Amino acid sequence: MNTNTDFDRHASDWLADGPTELADRVLDAALREVHLTRQRRRWSASWRNAQMSLRLILAAGVTVAAIAVIAALGVLGGGPANPSPTPASPTSPPSQSTASLPASQGVALDPASWPTYTSAQYGFTIGHPKGWAERPATRAWSFATDNDAGAPHSDGADHFTSPDMTVRMSAWSVPLESSADLGSWPALETWIGAWCTQTGHAACSEIHQRAVPMCNEARDCHPALLIAFDDDVIAFATGGSITGVLVVAVWRGDSAPQTAAYGGSRALLEAALSTVGVVPATIPGEIGDAAATFIATGK
Amino acid sequence: VQVALVERARAGDEEAFASLARAAGDRLLAIAYRILRDLGLAEDAVQQTLVLAWRELPTLRDADRFDAWLRRLLVNACYREARRGRQWATNVQLLSTDQVSPTDAYTSVAERDQLERGFRRLPPEQRAVFVFHHYLGLTLIEVAGELGVPLGTVKSRLHYATNTLRAAIEADLRVPTNSSREHSA
Numbered sequence: 001m002n003t004n005t006d007f008d009r010h011a012s013d014w015l016a017d018g019p020t021e022l023a024d025r026v027l028d029a030a031l032r033e034v035h036l037t038r039q040r041r042r043w044s045a046s047w048r049n050a051q052m053s054l055r056l057i058l059a060a061g062v063t064v065a066a067i068a069v070i071a072a073l074g075v076l077g078g079g080p081a082n083p084s085p086t087p088a089s090p091t092s093p094p095s096q097s098t099a100s101l102p103a104s105q106g107v108a109l110d111p112a113s114w115p116t117y118t119s120a121q122y123g124f125t126i127g128h129p130k131g132w133a134e135r136p137a138t139r140a141w142s143f144a145t146d147n148d149a150g151a152p153h154s155d156g157a158d159h160f161t162s163p164d165m166t167v168r169m170s171a172w173s174v175p176l177e178s179s180a181d182l183g184s185w186p187a188l189e190t191w192i193g194a195w196c197t198q199t200g201h202a203a204c205s206e207i208h209q210r211a212v213p214m215c216n217e218a219r220d221c222h223p224a225l226l227i228a229f230d231d232d233v234i235a236f237a238t239g240g241s242i243t244g245v246l247v248v249a250v251w252r253g254d255s256a257p258q259t260a261a262y263g264g265s266r267a268l269l270e271a272a273l274s275t276v277g278v279v280p281a282t283i284p285g286e287i288g289d290a291a292a293t294f295i296a297t298g299k
Numbered sequence: 300v301q302v303a304l305v306e307r308a309r310a311g312d313e314e315a316f317a318s319l320a321r322a323a324g325d326r327l328l329a330i331a332y333r334i335l336r337d338l339g340l341a342e343d344a345v346q347q348t349l350v351l352a353w354r355e356l357p358t359l360r361d362a363d364r365f366d367a368w369l370r371r372l373l374v375n376a377c378y379r380e381a382r383r384g385r386q387w388a389t390n391v392q393l394l395s396t397d398q399v400s401p402t403d404a405y406t407s408v409a410e411r412d413q414l415e416r417g418f419r420r421l422p423p424e425q426r427a428v429f430v431f432h433h434y435l436g437l438t439l440i441e442v443a444g445e446l447g448v449p450l451g452t453v454k455s456r457l458h459y460a461t462n463t464l465r466a467a468i469e470a471d472l473r474v475p476t477n478s479s480r481e482h483s484a
């Protein structure tokens with residue numbers, strides 16, 4: 001390292017070592033992701049700018065109007081020398097549907113402010129964090145065509161992808177036979193076991209240990225279960241206004257760093273579920289007791 | 300040919316984009332690995348870059364600038380990967396002594412290891428400048444254009460990166476070996 005030239009040459013030599021070929025699996029995964037991703041429209045950037053300009057103009061107009069009103073009041077009335085304190089505006093207590101859910105860091109989970117999406121394929125309406133891309137299902141989900149560990153890339157599911165492309169949430173409905181009775185958590189758990197095996201999911205052996213009882217429509221508490229698998233967190237809800245079994249999945253394990261900003265995959269999924277009326281079965285009384293029994297005994 | 304593919308991909312042709320991705324994939328991985336020094340992180344960065352490129356492609360004004368635009372997306376993806384909280388030093392390579400040329404001081408195992416360790420201490424912005432200049436062979440003005448930062452910033456980052464790497468190697472050279480201690484005793 002006696003000269004700059006030596007250093008440059010040796011730095012270049014050192015950098016030349018290392019991999020230079022992209023593995024096919026990485027390229028394939030990227031292209032699968034591309035297939036699920038909508039392109040930004042050409043006009044969206046200019047439209048954003050136009051919206052920004054409009055907002056600035058409106059803000060400036062409001063400011064000018066406010067100054068004019070204040071000035072007029074001062075001229076006409078002289079204004080109180082010691083204005084009385086402004087009474088606090090009444091605030092309504094937060095309802096369950098508008099309460100913010102805690103996030104350990106990063107993005108605050110406030111599902112009440114999320115945009116909602118109505119599935120043209122299935123009819124349900126679900127919320128997702130702001131800025132996430134939506135990709136609608138183009139066909140119905142079925143066991144015959146969607147046996148790839150559920151539906152992380154299925155055209156039979158509605159998909160929602162985070163702005164940085166690292167987190168995906170999917171929702172879809174699985175049809176039920178008319179004779180199926182999923183009116184209890186154990187019955188739904190049994191059905192989930194069969195779904196898990198049939199779709200080739202990686203971890204079907206510890207469903208009960210992983211299951212969190214939830215209620216679809218809190219008052220009637222139709223059974224729903226959230227299962228935190230190792231690589232994804234999936235909820236299943238049935239009854240009430242839901243046709244078949246509504247499945248909502250976050251395709252990351254609960255402790256994945258990609259969902260840490262949302263408080264983890266489970267917190268993200270619970271926030272999304274709250275927008276379809278599915279809430280944890282922690283209601284005191286009969287429902288809470290039944291949930292505790294289910295957790296303890298599986299019955 | 301590439302411009303035509305870019306135009307088709309920009310209009311939503313996935314096959315055209317797949318062709319572009321296949322052509323660019325190796326180059327992107329090579330750059331990402333050299334910035335991140337971790338194959339897993341580099342692969343994640345490339346995957347993110349390709350998906351983001353597809354989504355944002357309609358906003359690319361000049362199809363001729365596709366490669367440079369892609370590299371800028373890649374560098375930003377590398378920054379994100381570097382800051383995602385994973386340990387950078389999890390994938391330390393064992394250097395093969397078979398590759399060492401005894402006549403070349405810098406290619407000795409110890410010195411290459413010092414370069415590696417020194418490089419891992421650099422922030423990702425300095426790594427990117429160093430790689431664009433020394434690996435891609437771009438001039439500093441070209442690096443500034445590709446990364447979208449002022450020329451003075453590029454010079455500063457390269458200066459600090461070079462000093463850090465030099466210091467790492469020189470510190471290693473100052474460590475007394477057993478034989479030198481024996482001579483001095």
